[in-house]
Amino acid sequence: MKHDDLHDILTPNRLRGLWRLMRGYRLIYIAASFSLGISALSRTGTYLLLQKLIDDVIPNTPTSGTLLLFGLAFVGLAVVTGGFTFISGNLAARTAEGLARRLRNTLFDHIQHLPFRYHDATPTGELIERCTSDVDALRTFFADQVINAGQIVVLFSVNIAAIIILSPTLALRSVLIIPLLVGISFFFFRRISIIYEAYQEQEAVLSTTLQENLSGVRVVKAFARQDFEIQKFEQENWEKYQRGRKLILMHALFWPSSDILSSFQMIVGLGIAALMTINTELSLGSYVAYAGMILWIIWPMRNLGRLIVQMSSGIVSFGRVKDVIKESREQMTVGIEPPVENLHGEIRFKNVSFAYESGTEVLHGIDLVCPAGKSVALLGTTGSGKTTLVNLLPRFYDYTSGSLTLDGIELKEYSKEFLRRNIGIVEQEPFLFSRTIRENITHGVGREVSEDEIIASAKAAAIHETILSFPQGYETLVGERGVTLSGGQKQRVAIARTLLKDPRILILDDSTSSVDMLTELEIRAALERLMIGRTSFVIAHRIQSVMNADQIVVMENGKIVQRGSHTDLIQESGIYREIHQMQTVIESALEEELSDVRS
Ligand code: ADP
Numbered sequence: 001m002k003h004d005d006l007h008d009i010l011t012p013n014r015l016r017g018l019w020r021l022m023r024g025y026r027l028i029y030i031a032a033s034f035s036l037g038i039s040a041l042s043r044t045g046t047y048l049l050l051q052k053l054i055d056d057v058i059p060n061t062p063t064s065g066t067l068l069l070f071g072l073a074f075v076g077l078a079v080v081t082g083g084f085t086f087i088s089g090n091l092a093a094r095t096a097e098g099l100a101r102r103l104r105n106t107l108f109d110h111i112q113h114l115p116f117r118y119h120d121a122t123p124t125g126e127l128i129e130r131c132t133s134d135v136d137a138l139r140t141f142f143a144d145q146v147i148n149a150g151q152i153v154v155l156f157s158v159n160i161a162a163i164i165i166l167s168p169t170l171a172l173r174s175v176l177i178i179p180l181l182v183g184i185s186f187f188f189f190r191r192i193s194i195i196y197e198a199y200q201e202q203e204a205v206l207s208t209t210l211q212e213n214l215s216g217v218r219v220v221k222a223f224a225r226q227d228f229e230i231q232k233f234e235q236e237n238w239e240k241y242q243r244g245r246k247l248i249l250m251h252a253l254f255w256p257s258s259d260i261l262s263s264f265q266m267i268v269g270l271g272i273a274a275l276m277t278i279n280t281e282l283s284l285g286s287y288v289a290y291a292g293m294i295l296w297i298i299w300p301m302r303n304l305g306r307l308i309v310q311m312s313s314g315i316v317s318f319g320r321v322k323d324v325i326k327e328s329r330e331q332m333t334v335g336i337e338p339p340v341e342n343l344h345g346e347i348r349f350k351n352v353s354f355a356y357e358s359g360t361e362v363l364h365g366i367d368l369v370c371p372a373g374k375s376v377a378l379l380g381t382t383g384s385g386k387t388t389l390v391n392l393l394p395r396f397y398d399y400t401s402g403s404l405t406l407d408g409i410e411l412k413e414y415s416k417e418f419l420r421r422n423i424g425i426v427e428q429e430p431f432l433f434s435r436t437i438r439e440n441i442t443h444g445v446g447r448e449v450s451e452d453e454i455i456a457s458a459k460a461a462a463i464h465e466t467i468l469s470f471p472q473g474y475e476t477l478v479g480e481r482g483v484t485l486s487g488g489q490k491q492r493v494a495i496a497r498t499l500l501k502d503p504r505i506l507i508l509d510d511s512t513s514s515v516d517m518l519t520e521l522e523i524r525a526a527l528e529r530l531m532i533g534r535t536s537f538v539i540a541h542r543i544q545s546v547m548n549a550d551q552i553v554v555m556e557n558g559k560i561v562q563r564g565s566h567t568d569l570i571q572e573s574g575i576y577r578e579i580h581q582m583q584t585v586i587e588s589a590l591e592e593e594l595s596d597v598r599s
Helices: 010-023 024-061 064-112 114-120 124-166 168-173 178-215 218-220 226-278 284-325 386-391 418-420 439-440 451-460 464-469 489-499 517-531 566-571 575-598
Strands: 347-357 360-370 375-382 401-406 423-426 507-510 536-538 551-556 559-564
Touching: 010 168, 024 124, 024 284, 024 360, 024 386, 064 124, 064 284, 064 360, 168 226, 178 218, 178 226, 178 507, 218 226, 226 284, 284 575, 360 386, 360 559, 375 386, 375 575, 386 536, 401 418, 418 423, 418 517, 423 489, 423 559, 439 451, 439 489, 451 489, 464 489, 489 507, 507 517, 551 566, 551 575, 559 566, 559 575, 566 575
Parallel strands: 375 536, 375 551, 423 507, 507 536
Antiparallel strands: 347 360, 347 401, 551 559
């Protein structure tokens, strides 16, 4: 997304959004600004006191008592100035951290509720970037810029008011550069916003590249693609470097311009004040007070420019965060939730079609009935639509036309939460969290489970013995900081998890290709135990695992091309018989080789 216009960046919506975001923290910000006001007042008071001392007290040979009193007043004002500056900084930092924490939590919570479609279209690195770097830019925005805005208004108003009291003409001549400064600042604001957004986008590309490479490190190494990946990373990094350089160049151009203008204003102000003092239009005390106070109107003016420019990062980052937040969440709880005891699990597809993107249908007119407690095995080449078909059941995606019912009620009428609670999924490569094995088994079960239940399900999944062989048993950590489980072991942990969840409907991907024969038999037995009495959809990769299914469905290009039992299908000419013959040939060849090796 490129912004060609300032209005795209500084939209009223974004500003309103930022204001809404500060809900609950606004009072603290007001307190912070109030503290700043007090500190500004006492600092200006110091200069006015100085004026009094020089103009009225010193010429009249004051007593040492009077001087001591002035001394104490100066110390008192210094303490008040310092104390309240500290209080305001502290309040601002606390609220900025609080806001960033809230924003991070909101974002995380929101991302957890975004639909599959959103995740399909959004690279992970992009989301990571928005949760980290963009939130951080907003934290700085609230810690520095928002409080700076208050500081600028308070310091400027207090000091300019004091200067007006000294001399209105001088006050006018002290703020000549404001229009120029604001103009330049907005010019840079626009430039920097555009470049900063491009920079953040590139940083997200880099994060995605890094994240994909780290997750897919095995594939990269297996295909010896390191050089290619390194080159690709370097290219993206080069692009980030270029954009970073542009960003720094813009800042580097802005600062000197604003500094030169501010210094110019200070010299002009001091010069005019000096001339006025010589011409006796201004007293000596007033000149000294002015010399102090001009710093505190130059400072806000200079910081106004800085604020405008730095706000660009905060506002752009806010826009990026808001883009995520405004995505609609999946409505998990809308819909009916019949009592689980009444759920039978009969699934009926009637002329169901589905398209991920409108116009490109992936499933065409699916008709399929799976009676409660029975099993359907789906067979077909890669890309034939097996995964897409089963993904309609938990409503990861909603079918585009036709009718899909569970126990006679249209699937879209059930709440997603209900469906997902009652559908268990064992994926081909289950994802395990970097937590203990126990936590992985009980993950998502949604109820208190006893130790006995956990052990029983692990036993039924044929993983109990393996778990006990680890020194820390069920408390063993999985993942980088713990044990690395094999594909087959992960699958059995997932089976144990699903057994514990005890769903009415099952979706299984029975790929057991990465395991040895014995493990395969164990997994198959565990899967069969899992399937007893549940409506099951099995994505099958091998003939052996479909033979026991109540119904076999062969898919091709998003259509069902054959259906029936193993004995029926073996009689028909078609894909099923071809696959069967091919796998039988391969397996008998394998058997022969094995017996050769054994003999
Ligand atoms: P199978 O499980 O039989 O290998 P899939 O259901 O994964 O097949 O894929 C069916 C078709 O849908 C393929 O053409 C695939 O490219 C497409 N497809 C799968 N997932 C998505 C997605 N998230 N977005 C767009 N198209 C997809």
